[in-house]
Amino acid sequence: MTEQKPVTESTAKKVPTLPDAQTVTEVKHYTDRLFSFKCTRPASLRFRSGEFVMIGLMGDVNPKTGKQKPLLRAYSIASPSWDEEMEFYSIKVQDGPLTSKLQHIQPGDEVILRPKPVGTLVHDALIPGKRIWFFATGTGFAPFASLLREPQTYQDYDEVIITHTCREAGELTYGRDLIEALKDDELLNEVIGEGFWKKIKYYPTTTREESAKMGRITDLIRSGEAYADLDVEPLNPESDRAMICGNMAFNLELKDMLEEAGLEEGANSKPAQYVVEKAFLD
Numbered sequence: 535m536t537e538q539k540p541v542t543e544s545t546a547k548k549v550p551t552l553p554d555a556q557t558v559t560e561v562k563h564y565t566d567r568l569f570s571f572k573c574t575r576p577a578s579l580r581f582r583s584g585e586f587v588m589i590g591l592m593g594d595v596n597p598k599t600g601k602q603k604p605l606l607r608a609y610s611i612a613s614p615s616w617d618e619e620m621e622f623y624s625i626k627v628q629d630g631p632l633t634s635k636l637q638h639i640q641p642g643d644e645v646i647l648r649p650k651p652v653g654t655l656v657h658d659a660l661i662p663g664k665r666i667w668f669f670a671t672g673t674g675f676a677p678f679a680s681l682l683r684e685p686q687t688y689q690d691y692d693e694v695i696i697t698h699t700c701r702e703a704g705e706l707t708y709g710r711d712l713i714e715a716l717k718d719d720e721l722l723n724e725v726i727g728e729g730f731w732k733k734i735k736y737y738p739t740t741t742r743e744e745s746a747k748m749g750r751i752t753d754l755i756r757s758g759e760a761y762a763d764l765d766v767e768p769l770n771p772e773s774d775r776a777m778i779c780g781n782m783a784f785n786l787e788l789k790d791m792l793e794e795a796g797l798e799e800g801a802n803s804k805p806a807q808y809v810v811e812k813a814f815l816d
């Protein structure tokens with residue numbers, strides 16, 4: 535597992551100079567491809583846990599016009615709706631227009647955050663059920679980092695199953711740390727009651743590096759191994775609700791599996807039994 539680098543924190547506040555500027559307050563690096571950061575929250579921003587916003591940095595100066603344009607990308611908000619700060623969990627693409635730069639941000643720096651949250655991975659898009667499945671690959675864990683800290687998740691469901699499939703073991707660290715920390719979450723313990731975290735079943739798997747559980751979640755579900763490991767009944771439309779966030783192939787494969795099990799896709803305008811969102815475009 536890649537060693538976690540030290541956390542950098544700051545309370546320094548600079549006068550914002552960018553449009554929709556927010557100040558970075560904390561940065562954590564997990565692997566050479568993953569990091570998370572926190573920034574201040576726009577006073578007027580209201581969002582539902584699981585939604586995404588556009589964030590970014592100013593682009594380079596155009597040599598022809600001498601002007602700079604914001605370079606923005608979609609990012610799931612990893613913090614819950616009640617949090618005073620905003621948290622994001624990010625990939626580092628070495629030649630990526632945004633993340634080649636974003637990976638170097640430090641506390642005190644500014645990021646652009648357009649305060650227009652949208653998205654389908656929200657409780658409003660699901661009809662009531664007993665058990666909710668959060669299926670993630672890679673940075674697709676981000677919206678679930680928000681929803682796992684959202685009281686409504688535990689108010690609405692008896693059981694919360696979170697699966698996270700990554701290539702390497704170090705890529706699970708952010709999720710695992712967050713889930714371990716939930717036990718001591720003051721708000722959830724107070725609002726839902728001590729021991730609320732016993733509703734959570736966490737199922738991390740890797741595909742290209744040895745870990746406690748190897749394999750794609752899709753294969754593990756198909757073979758029945760995941761159900762046996764988790765000690766749960768197979769997916770069924772009466773009790774199960776699901777949210778999917780990963781790469782395109784994963785989303786499509788899992789969508790087919792849920793449809794085969796009899797679940798119907800929902801949306802904000804027409805709540806149903808499962809919802810899907812891309813973790814990145816490709």
Ligand SMILES: Cc1cc2nc3c(=O)[nH]c(=O)nc-3n(C[C@H](O)[C@H](O)[C@H](O)COP(=O)(O)OP(=O)(O)OC[C@H]3O[C@@H](n4cnc5c(N)ncnc54)[C@H](O)[C@@H]3O)c2cc1C
Pocket residue numbers: 586607608609610611623624625627629630631632633634672673676677811812813814815816
């Ligand atoms: C709805 C939505 C929500 C998103 N939420 C997040 C998020 O919470 N965290 C996050 O890191 N990214 C997220 N993304 C992806 C994000 O918008 C950018 O693509 C990413 O930040 C890389 O930006 P870039 O300009 O460096 O490279 P881009 O030019 O955007 O991407 C270059 C290539 O890098 C790969 N790539 C991009 N993003 C990822 C990723 N997240 N994981 C693995 N490979 C990737 C793809 O192959 C892509 O073609 C989201 C995308 C969508 C559509």
Ligand SMILES: NC(=O)c1ccc[n+]([C@@H]2O[C@H](COP(=O)([O-])OP(=O)(O)OC[C@H]3O[C@@H](n4cnc5c(N)ncnc54)[C@H](OP(=O)(O)O)[C@@H]3O)[C@@H](O)[C@H]2O)c1
Pocket residue numbers: 567671672673699700701702740741742750751752753780781783784785787
């Ligand atoms: N992660 C790395 O170490 C790494 C390093 C350098 C470059 N990259 C590049 O970065 C991009 C994104 O890589 P990523 O690892 O973040 O994301 P990814 O390729 O989406 O893979 C994340 C996880 O999803 C699994 N997966 C893929 N398709 C699936 C499906 N249909 N059903 C179930 N599970 C599925 C993968 O398993 P499999 O392993 O079986 O595909 C992997 O465990 C890729 O273009 C990659 O080439 C990644």
